[in-house]
Amino acid sequence: MIELRPFATIGSFRNEWLNAHHHFSFGNYHDRSRMGWGALRVWNDDEIAPHTGFDPHPHRDMEIITFIRQGAITHKDNLGNHGITRAGDVQVMHAGTGITHAEYNEEDEATRLFQIWIMPDRTGVAPGWASREFPRATSSGLHILAGGRPGDAEAGALPLYADAAVLAARLAPGERATYQIAEGRAAYLVAPVGSFTVASASGVGDPVHAEPRDGLAISNERAIVIEAGPSETELVLVDVRG
Template sequence: MIRLITDSQRYEAKVGEGLRSHYLFSFADYYDPENMEFGPLRVFNDDYISPRSGFPSHPHSELEIITIVLAGELTHKDNIGNETKVTPGLVQRMTSGTGITHSETNETDEEVHLLQLWFLPNKRGLAPSYEVMDVDFIKAKNELVPLVTGQKVLEDVVYINSNSTVYYGSVTQGEEITFRTFKLRRTLIYVLTGSVLVNNVEADGHDQIRLDEQEVIGIRGTADATFILVDVPAVEANY
């Protein structure tokens, strides 16, 4: 099954001054019982944070939180001693585990654009932990760059406690990338810029395609495009 969800079908959050956000799944004041999660992927938000604004200190537990900054500089601070400036090319993972408190703010004079993905972990009761890695994905061209994985088949990638992998993809007009997976897994593609043809389904900027029971996924650029591809199990084991 292949399902296209267009830009206009995304939920536009009304958060207040300093933050613009779109939610791909039910989150905060947006609730749709038919759009709660995608395998262990529970949250996928596309956020813009204005200068001198952001998310003040708040708690999390039992989540794997991935932050991908596409533009600007995000300051992360937490109660286990981490303070990091996250910029494009860096990928951040926070295991909230039994409990962590953190803040995410824009302390600069330029807007920050980021993606944040929350996964349900494959193990509960983990100690809180944090990792940030320079993956240098921004320069990708006609390839899929793995950003985070818990499948233990990739090296030099941020580790996540989920049997999932997140890729950054880039494809130029007329070129094609082939992604191979298994029928027992699910794939989500979120187009950042440009447009692509995914198994003969056209998707433009901010559209998403959700695929089930597809072993081979062809992604052709109908214009120069960038996108996020998330490969997940249908059900996360051990949760």
């Protein structure tokens, strides 16, 4: 099953400094049919105005991954971590037994990001934070950014306390990439830039076309074929237990 969730149909929230869109129920947006996707609980598409951001607030027992699409975010937490994650890079926060953090856009331009929450397999772990640069080029397929599956750490992923993975790719116009999905797992796929189609590698069913920032919820597929549209396309994919 490959289900299209158009950007226009997802939840939204806006105030004087934050323009947020929610692929799953979050905050004041509640849709019983969109409470998550397997162990994936939150996918927020946020735009943060210059010199504003999220003041200190707590989290517990959640794996929180932030993918920066434009600009940069400055992270500060009660563990003493302080760092800047820039466009194209990723940060991971293990909420564990409890962490209080702030996320600020200290730049002169808007910051656009995906914030992804995945429910951990292990609770009560030590909280932590890390950020890493992940250079990506077209024609190089999907790259692992963060993961807790066997082999993910050896592939250079930021670690997760979850049987899950966050991957990204940059495809040239018309380029294809195939992604294998293990039995019992599901995927959620969004393109921050560019349009694309996804088809079952089995050849069953019609390809599904997605525009930028649409969501594709994928289940009961063992492999998918992703094809970029007429312009360069960037993809972010989350692989979780279904």
